[in-house]
Structure formats: C-alpha cells, structure tokens
Amino acid sequence: KNEVEQSPQNLTAQEGEFITINCSYSVGISALHWLQQHPGGGIVSLFMLSSGKKKHGRLIATINIQEKHSSLHITASHPRDSAVYICAGITIFGNEKLTFGTGTRLTIIP
Amino acid sequence: GAGVSQSPSNKVTEKGKDVELRCDPISGHTALYWYRQSLGQGLEFLIYFQGNSAPDKSGLPSDRFSAERTGGSVSTLTIQRTQQEDSAVYLCASSLAGGGQGGHQPQHFGDGTRLSIL
Numbered sequence: 001k002n003e004v005e006q007s008p009q010n011l012t013a014q015e016g017e018f019i020t021i022n023c024s025y026s027v028g029i030s031a032l033h034w035l036q037q038h039p040g041g042g043i044v045s046l047f048m049l050s051s052g053k054k055k056h057g058r059l060i061a062t063i064n065i066q067e068k069h070s071s072l073h074i075t076a077s078h079p080r081d082s083a084v085y086i087c088a089g090i091t092i093f094g095n096e097k098l099t100f101g102t103g104t105r106l107t108i109i110p
Numbered sequence: 111g112a113g114v115s116q117s118p119s120n121k122v123t124e125k126g127k128d129v130e131l132r133c134d135p136i137s138g139h140t141a142l143y144w145y146r147q148s149l150g151q152g153l154e155f156l157i158y159f160q161g162n163s164a165p166d167k168s169g170l171p172s173d174r175f176s177a178e179r180t181g182g183s184v185s186t187l188t189i190q191r192t193q194q195e196d197s198a199v200y201l202c203a204s205s206l207a208g209g210g211q212g213g214h215q216p217q218h219f220g221d222g223t224r225l226s227i228l
Contacts, residue, residue: 035219042221042222045217086152086153096141096143096158096217097166100154101152103152
C-alpha cells in the first residue's frame with residue numbers, strides 16, 4: 001500500500017473552473033511537496049508545506065496534519081495549467097527522500 | 111542561476127550494455143537524490159547523498175545499479191548489463207541540507223535522462 005494516495009487520477013475541466021486535487025498520507029510523513037510535471041517531463045516543485053496553507057498566484061495548497069490530508073487548489077483554471085500534479089511525502093526520519101503519489105492528470109479545456 | 115543539469119537528455123542503448131547518467135546539482139546544495147519514473151508507473155526513489163555521510167541506497171532495484179558522488183558535487187548513476195525493464199526517465203534532484211534543525215528544504219529537479227533499452 002502506497003504511503004501517499006492521490007485523487008482523482010484524471011480530471012478534466014473547463015477553463016475558469018475551480019480545481020481541487022487531494023492527497024492523503026500515512027504516519028511517518030511530516031511534510032509534502034506538490035509537484036507539477038508538464039508533457040516532456042520537467043518537474044517543478046510548486047509548494048513544500050508541513051502545516052497550514054500556502055498561496056502562489058492562482059495556486060493554493062493546504063495541509064491538515066491531524067487528518068493527514070493535503071489539497072491543491074487552482075482558481076480560474078487555464079489550459080496552460082494542464083499537467084500532471086504529484087503529491088510527494090517527506091518522512092520524519094531525517095532522510096529527505098520523497099515518497100510519491102501516483103499523480104493527477106489535469107486537462108483544462110478552453 | 112543554473113539549475114540541476116542532467117546529461118544526456120536521451121540515451122538509447124542495447125540490452126546488456128552499461129550506461130552512465132550524470133547529474134550536476136545546484137551549487138551549494140549538499141543533498142542529491144536520484145529518482146526513476148517508469149512508463150505507466152509513478153516516481154520512485156533510488157538513492158540519496160547528503161554531504162559526506164554514507165548514501166542511502168535503499169531504493170536501488172538491483173546490484174546492477176550503483177551511484178557515486180565525487181567531491182560532494184557531480185553524481186553519476188551507473189546501470190550495468192542493462193535490461194529492458196530499466197527503460198525509464200531518471201531524474202536527479204538537489205536541495206540544501208534538510209531535516210533536523212534545518213527543517214525541510216525544497217528539492218529542485220533536473221529535466222531527467224530518458225533511457226531506452228532496445
């Protein structure tokens with residue numbers, strides 16, 4: 001069983017819609033990365049958070065430590081947001097290696 | 111400033127050959143990670159280097175895989191006697207020293223090496 005679970009696996013929405021991607025994680029993970037991977041492969045870290053909420057432009061990430069749950073929101077979605085979004089957990093044991101969710105493929109239709 | 115640089119960007123080789131993949135991390139980043147993304151599968155951890163500490167090799171899938179990091183900077187991932195199941199994108203990431211009192215540090219990814227084994 002993966003330590004990081006994401007949903008949905010695929011998401012298609014119309015331009016302008018509010019997008020939510022969810023991530024649940026197991027005991028032993030103390031922080032999360034939200035990563036974005038465009039076709040062609042390059043991975044960019046959007047957020048790293050261990051508590052609360054972070055915002056960057058139209059992107060918002062939240063984490064609830066008690067519930068072991070995080071969400072990535074995109075407001076006013078745009079076709080250029082189409083990508084795979086990956087949640088990755090960081091363990092509490094000092095080694096910063098990432099444990100990855102399976103990713104959410106987001107497609108925004110103009 | 112330069113990001114994480116990986117070379118080659120693409121590598122096609124015959125089954126049974128050895129390959130070397132290179133990662134040049136961001137200057138000053140003491141932590142370096144190798145990950146693999148296989149077709150139809152998610153990303154998985156391979157190996158982690160932190161400063162002069164012994165590397166965490168727990169993610170290497172077999173003894174055909176090895177990695178070294180010379181001088182605390184450039185790293186090379188070597189796959190010996192390649193098999194078709196080794197075909198994947200190999201990603202390198204680096205960060206400032208993380209964990210402990212320093213807190214978690216964001217990882218910066220290279221563009222990866224796409225390895226195809228014929």
